[in-house]
Amino acid sequence: MQTSTMLSQLASGMLVSIEIFVLTLLFSLPLGLLVALGRMSKSRILSGIIKVYIAIMRGTPLMLQLIVVYFAPYYVFGINISARFRFTAVIIAFSINYAAYFAEIFRAGIQSISVGQWEAAQILGYTKTQTFFKIILVQVIQRIIPPVTNETITLVKDTSLSFVLSVAEMFTIAKQIGAREASIVPLMVAGLFYFVFNYVVAFGMEYFEKRMSYFR
Amino acid sequence: MAEVLLEINNLKKTYEDGNEVLKDFSLTVKKGEVVSIIGPSGSGKTTVLRCATMLTPISGGSVAYIGKKALWEEDGKVCQASRQDMKEIKKCFGLVFQNFNLFPHYTVMQNIIDAPISVDKVPRQEAIERAKMLLERLGLSDKADHYPFRLSGGQQQRVSIARALALQPKVLFFDEPTSALDPELTAEVLKVIKQLAAEHMTMIIVTHEMQFAREVSDRIIFMEHGIVQAQGTPDELFDSDNARLRDFIGKFTS
Numbered sequence A: 001m002q003t004s005t006m007l008s009q010l011a012s013g014m015l016v017s018i019e020i021f022v023l024t025l026l027f028s029l030p031l032g033l034l035v036a037l038g039r040m041s042k043s044r045i046l047s048g049i050i051k052v053y054i055a056i057m058r059g060t061p062l063m064l065q066l067i068v069v070y071f072a073p074y075y076v077f078g079i080n081i082s083a084r085f086r087f088t089a090v091i092i093a094f095s096i097n098y099a100a101y102f103a104e105i106f107r108a109g110i111q112s113i114s115v116g117q118w119e120a121a122q123i124l125g126y127t128k129t130q131t132f133f134k135i136i137l138v139q140v141i142q143r144i145i146p147p148v149t150n151e152t153i154t155l156v157k158d159t160s161l162s163f164v165l166s167v168a169e170m171f172t173i174a175k176q177i178g179a180r181e182a183s184i185v186p187l188m189v190a191g192l193f194y195f196v197f198n199y200v201v202a203f204g205m206e207y208f209e210k211r212m213s214y215f216r
Numbered sequence B: 001m002a003e004v005l006l007e008i009n010n011l012k013k014t015y016e017d018g019n020e021v022l023k024d025f026s027l028t029v030k031k032g033e034v035v036s037i038i039g040p041s042g043s044g045k046t047t048v049l050r051c052a053t054m055l056t057p058i059s060g061g062s063v064a065y066i067g068k069k070a071l072w073e074e075d076g077k078v079c080q081a082s083r084q085d086m087k088e089i090k091k092c093f094g095l096v097f098q099n100f101n102l103f104p105h106y107t108v109m110q111n112i113i114d115a116p117i118s119v120d121k122v123p124r125q126e127a128i129e130r131a132k133m134l135l136e137r138l139g140l141s142d143k144a145d146h147y148p149f150r151l152s153g154g155q156q157q158r159v160s161i162a163r164a165l166a167l168q169p170k171v172l173f174f175d176e177p178t179s180a181l182d183p184e185l186t187a188e189v190l191k192v193i194k195q196l197a198a199e200h201m202t203m204i205i206v207t208h209e210m211q212f213a214r215e216v217s218d219r220i221i222f223m224e225h226g227i228v229q230a231q232g233t234p235d236e237l238f239d240s241d242n243a244r245l246r247d248f249i250g251k252f253t254s
């Protein structure tokens, strides 16, 4: 196999990895915020359900969750699973898993804002929703950048777990080529890719953190 | 006769933990009056303000603004005004906190104009004009674009007063507005409050600054253990022979 063929195959895997990463963040961040709000809800039932959901997401292996999400339509609803569902299943599993982690980060962030901010806003006549979106959320975002960065870096590496559903991302492809060619090189290339990817992510988050440090 | 702006009758407050903090507190404030509340720490001064501004639910009695009932007791249950009435009632008052509670992600200007714009729907340009005038009055014109963390405590408290005034409240409450400040900064905030008093702003001020209370107030209330122990004009109180009051005032006047 030519090096160029190998690289082009790895490159296509790389794009899929990036796609999984971006889509997961896109869905799990807003979902995580909703989950955090539900977790803090006055309704015991809602917050109870969400507690269980978070416990399951954090307490079981992500790899198992990927498999469960993939096979769920067949075992629960008797729907035949098409191969195209693999990618969708990966996005769903990653999104609901990361939403649980992000939710706990959001919750800690929201609860760390002094109650005085809410009270000042209430006296000034803001509604609860206005207060949350205009006053609280920006402060929360500033505070949670470091833990969110950690999760994001973990996500970059976790995308490789998609290999259990044979989604053609970086790691799956590197493993395949490596086995076929009896070579460690593809996996080393994959390792380098994850490293550089994370370097870029960390750089981006650091920039964002700087941009958000205009207030204290 | 001046209009009655605030009327609190037989206010009772028991916190969830069963702590009966206010037993029977009444207070009537007319337009243009400045009333100071003094008393030892833990006597319930903050609780009075929190009940009057609806930050905390009351356990009994009544609160009314501009002759409109806000909270009252009926068949042993506390009722409150309809949403619509409550909205109007809440526009009547502002509150200045001990620790300012400015919004840290907003500049001084944004802190002052945001509520008028997004709550009262004042046109942006008008809100800015008003804010500029307020900043001028409070000696903060050069700070409009600063974020709160760059200001001294005294400046932050003056901004929070400006933020409250921007909504043009009829009554302004202060909860120990200078307790978080050192003496030098205290003076600049007290000066601003005196200036407001001279402009006949109606104010209810919880303070430990005895000399200031004496100068600025029309009436002083001395609270202890959730009860009004004495009240009257500053001279009446400062010359009172109530032993506890004399003792208390003595501690705070050096």
Ligand SMILES: Nc1ncnc2c1ncn2[C@@H]1O[C@H](COP(=O)(O)OP(=O)(O)O)[C@@H](O)[C@H]1O
Residues within 6 Å of the ligand: B015, B016, B017, B019, B021, B039, B040, B041, B042, B043, B044, B045, B046, B047, B048
């Ligand atoms: N949220 C609360 N829950 C229970 N007790 C409270 C609460 N807030 C204040 N208290 C109690 O009420 C009493 C009066 O407090 P406060 O009104 O803050 O007094 P002051 O402002 O005069 O120092 C104190 O004994 C205090 O411990």
Ligand SMILES: [Mg+2]
Residues within 6 Å of the ligand: B045, B046, B047, B176
């Ligand atoms: Mg107090």
